[in-house]
Amino acid sequence: MPAEARLRRVWRALCLCGLLLMAGGAWAEVLEVREEAAFQLLERIGLRIDEDASLDIAAVAAAPERFVEVAAQGLSQGFDPRPRWLRFSLRNPGPAPIERWLEVGHTRLESVQLFTHAGDGQWQVQASGLAVPMALRPLPGPTALFPIALQAGETRVLYLRVQSRSAQYLGMRVWEPMAYRDRQSRFENLRSMGQGGIILAGLLSLLIFIQLRNMPYLYFGLEMLLISAFEAIIGGLAQQYAWPGTWPFPIVLVPLLGAAIMIMHCQFVRTFLDLRRLGRGWDRLLLGVIGVVVVAALGASLHHYIFWLQVLSLTSLVALAVGIITSYLAWRGGNASAGLTLISFGAFGASVVIRQAGLYLGLDPTGPLLASAWPLAVLVMAPLILIAITTRTQQLSAALAVEREANRAKTTFLAHMSHELRTPLNTIIGFAQLLQRGSRRLGPEEGARAIEGSGRHLLHLIDELLDAARAEIGQLEVAATPLAFRPWLAEMVEVARLQAEAAGNGFSLEEHGVVPEHVSIDSRRLRQVLDNLFSNANRHTRDGRIALRYRGEKLDGLVRLFFEVEDSGGGIAAGDLARIFEPFVRGANQPAEGSRAGGGLGLAIARQLVRCMGGELSVASIPGQGSAFRFHVVGELLTELPAEPAAVDVDAPRPLGDRVVMLVEDDPDLRLLLAEQLERHRLRVVIAVDGRDATLQWRDDIALVITDQFMDGGDGWSVLQMVAERSPATPVVLLSAAAPLAPEGFASHLSFAACLRKPISETELAALLVRFLGLQDLASPGTEPPASDVAARPDAARLAILANLVETGQVTLIEKWAHDLAAEQPLCIGFADAVLQAALTLDFPRLAELVGAGEG
Known part of the structure; x- marks a missing residue:
């Protein structure tokens, strides 16, 4: 019996044993699921083997009786370079024309030709496969892919010629184009994520080698990068995206990369496990494996591809077995890291056996078994190997360096933050003292503007510090x-x-x-x-x-x-x-x-x-x-925004002085400021220092309650509960520097009408009053008539932006424009309030009037 035939029998027996032991019932199940997953329009398929590669389409089509009918799942042909001819029919049972894509086999078929009868004895041929450059294929893709258009009720007989030195899996699927794209997109995403992990592990290992000059890192890093390239070819990503579109893809790269992976693997095992200590026989065995791998790779590239590819596959199994056995021996000898390599080599070896057996037998390489075995094995292997060859000393050294850097950064930050906090504080205190004493150079408006700007900057710094503190203890939350x-x-x-x-x-x-x-x-x-x-x-x-x-x-x-x-x-x-x-x-x-x-x-x-x-x-x-x-x-x-809460039922506009607002605030300075701001809007203010005081001073004519959250004599939540009991229709607004934090056991059906953060600007306060008091003619602060409130106007550039927003009806941006104007140009706060009021009431004629008056 020729050596090639004996080797093929041995390999087939090993493949079958491996599948029975590791795949079990999943083998047949995978094929069944794979066929069901496709948009299957095939009924019966005829197969004819071209023994001497001499047949053309005319001869094949003239003798349909020479075809042997087989089921679609019976098209696994193994390693056989003879051309295969397939004859099959596609039928469109629907009432409308359809376009479908025919996918043939796996990513490593070299030559795939589809013949369609064009009438008058002529045949239209489309060619795909590795031997055809990607730019010349009918459809780009990792596998052979052909477009087929069928008219309503049309049945078409097609012929397919396949020839390849790789394992021939000739399963065919008919896809709706969008379904194929979706499947391929998911496939590529998963492959890319797996590739990224493999490349990352390889690069990390090489970087460690550069630093430590430890050879196992070099061999493992190169092995991971070679596995990444090999996986890109197996998955078809290399052919589709990395290879020049005008070049055919040489299939000999598969055994060459496989050989390089095995050489790096053997070298890693030899150096990491130090096989000479386990016995020189193991080291010599791996050196012999490396020699056979080199010869097999050269033979597959230059002479007999199929024979030497099978030699390479069997030799690879020997190398993996040696790695597993020697890892076990080293682990039993006290090398704890060898236990991790034992697990990783075992998983990797199992995936190689499953994949090579499946490819040899022509199983669907995109099925769950073959598609998942390799990524899962690499997912186990890469981190375990890296952990095994990274010493505890290096980990502690890195942690110490990080700690030193963190301490240095904190010290630098504290010094910088001390300066940052003191700068606005110095401005606030300095300008306040100048305003108290009086200054020839500094007017009240300039001083107030400087104090406000420094205060806002200080508030921003404080917010950053609070967020950083929350992040450090894991309490930085988001609320959708x-x-x-x-x-x-x-x-x-x-x-x-x-x-x-x-x-x-x-x-x-x-x-x-x-x-x-x-x-x-x-x-x-x-x-x-x-x-x-x-x-x-x-x-x-x-x-x-x-x-x-x-x-x-x-x-x-x-x-x-x-x-x-x-x-x-x-x-x-x-x-x-x-x-x-x-x-x-x-x-x-x-x-x-x-x-x-x-x-x-x-x-x-x-x-x-x-x-x-x-x-x-x-x-x-x-x-x-x-x-x-x-x-x-x-x-x-x-699908839509939830309905806004029911508006407070208030009467039509009444005199402003008829509105009563309760202010509950325990800080005397802030209480004085807010009361002054409310009274300048010609509102009557009932002042309470805490929740108990608010209960004592409650009046039935109170239209709005503004309360702080944390107060010793009854907090804002007690105020909310009191108002809910006495006047459920009265809105209660929380004004606090902290996020709302309800007491334990507080009634869940009660909530504030709005929650605002301190400090609140005059513009924000005006918007609040418009929203909850329903005022249609809210005066801006001051005692002058409304006409004087808009006397100070912004520059022409700002007015041009406002005019554009008014013209396009962008209410939200108009409100933002008004807030920014009030914050940046306090002299124009009256104009900003007028714009904000008109925007909130959707009074576009008034907005147009303001823009025109400003431009005039």
Whole structure:
């Protein structure tokens, strides 16, 4: 018996045994599921083997009786280079024309030709397979793929010629094009994730080798990278995306890469387990395996592909078996790390046996058994090997270095934050003293503006510190609420554009994919992340460009929102890319001229917030060319926004002095400030110092209650309960520096009408009164008639923005415009209040009047 025939019998027996032992009943089940998963339109298939490769389509079509009818699942032909001819029929039973895609076999078939009768004795031929460049195939794809169009009720007889030196699996599936794309997209995503893990493990191992010069790291890293390339070929990704589209793909790369993997594996086993200590026989055996692998790879490439490929496969099994046995012996000898290699080699060896047996027998390589065995084995192998060859000393050394860096960063941060906090405090105290004593150079308006600006900056720093503290103890939470996403996104774009223009930068928006109408997400936290990234970009960019890119994807009732903020600033040094998301750490690159440095917390908080919202924040940067921060979050799709709470039933507009507001606040200074602001709106104010005092001073004519949350003599929650009992229709608004925190056991059906954060601006207070008191003619602060309130007007550029917003009816952005104007130009607060009032009441004629008066 020839050597090749004997070897084929041995290999077939081993394959069958391996499948029976490891696959069990899953083998037949996988084929059945695979056939059911396809859009199967095949009824009976005829098979004819071209013994001497001399037949053409005319000869084949002229003798249909020479075909042997077989079932579709019986087309596993093993390793046989003889051409196969298939004859089958496709029928469209529907009333309309259809287009389907015919998928043939697996990714390593060399030549696949589809013949369609074109009439008058002519045949149309389409060619695919590895021997055909991707650019010349009928349809691009990892497997042979052909388009077929069938008219209503049409039945068509087709012929298929397949020839390949690889294991011939000739299973055929007929796909609806979109279903194929969806399947392929999922397949590629899974493959890509697996590839990423393998490449990461390999690169990490090589980096450790460069640092430590320890040979096992080198061999393992190269093995992982070679496995990644091999897996890319097996899955078809290499042919489709990495190989030049005008070149045929040489199948000999498969045994060459397989041989290289086995050589690296043998070298890793020899060096990591130190086989000479276990006995020189094991080391010599692996050296012999390496020699046979080299010869088999060269033979498969140059002479007899199928014979030497089977030699290579059997030799690989021997190498894996040696690795498993020697790992067990080393583990029994006291090498704890060898126990991990024993598990990983066992899993890897099992996956190789299953895969090679399946390929030899022509099983569907995309079925659950063959498709999942390899990734699962690598998933087990890679981390275990890395753990096994990474010593405890190195781990402790790395941890100590991280701790030292963290302590140094904290010390630097505390020194910087002390300066940051003292700067606005010094401004506030200094200007307050000047206003008290009087100054020739400083007027009341300039002093008040400086105090307000420094106070807002101080508030921002405090918020950052609180968020950092919450993140460190795992209490940085997000609360999803219904959001009209389109106007929210438009508002963010407008804010980003204004920030960029203020820094002398251009701004652009790129929008792709799904833009949901309504979504459930924490819009405040999402805005915080984007604001931080915009501020960071403008801080490091002057006279450049800032770009926001958005993309949305729907996911079964959810939506994944992708954002990218790119700038053309100085970029981030390579050594800082991994550190800038750590708390208290700032990059080495200095901010642009005229910008102050950040506190070192913004990016760390932003990453934590993104993770809380189901995503991840990353950065890519080239020093001198700019940076790009990317993240995604996940929200729930809503068909519509929930109905707004029922409005408070109030009478038609009454004289302002007829409205009574109860203010419950225990801080005397803040109590005085809020009472003064309310009275300047010509409202009557009932003042209470805590919850008990509010109960004593309650009156039936109170139309609105504004209360603090934490007070010693009865907190805001007790005020809410008291009002609910005495006047359920009266709205209660919480004004607190902290998030709402109900006492344990508090009635769940009771809630505040609104929750506002301290400090509250006059514009926000005015909006609050308009909302809950239903006032149609709310006067801005002051005693002058309304006409004088809009005397101080913004500049022409701001008015032009307002005019555009009014013309397009963007109420949310008009409100944002008014808030920004009041905050940035206090002299124009009257104009801002007038605009805000008109926007809240949808009084567009009044808005047009204000724009016209401002321009005049």
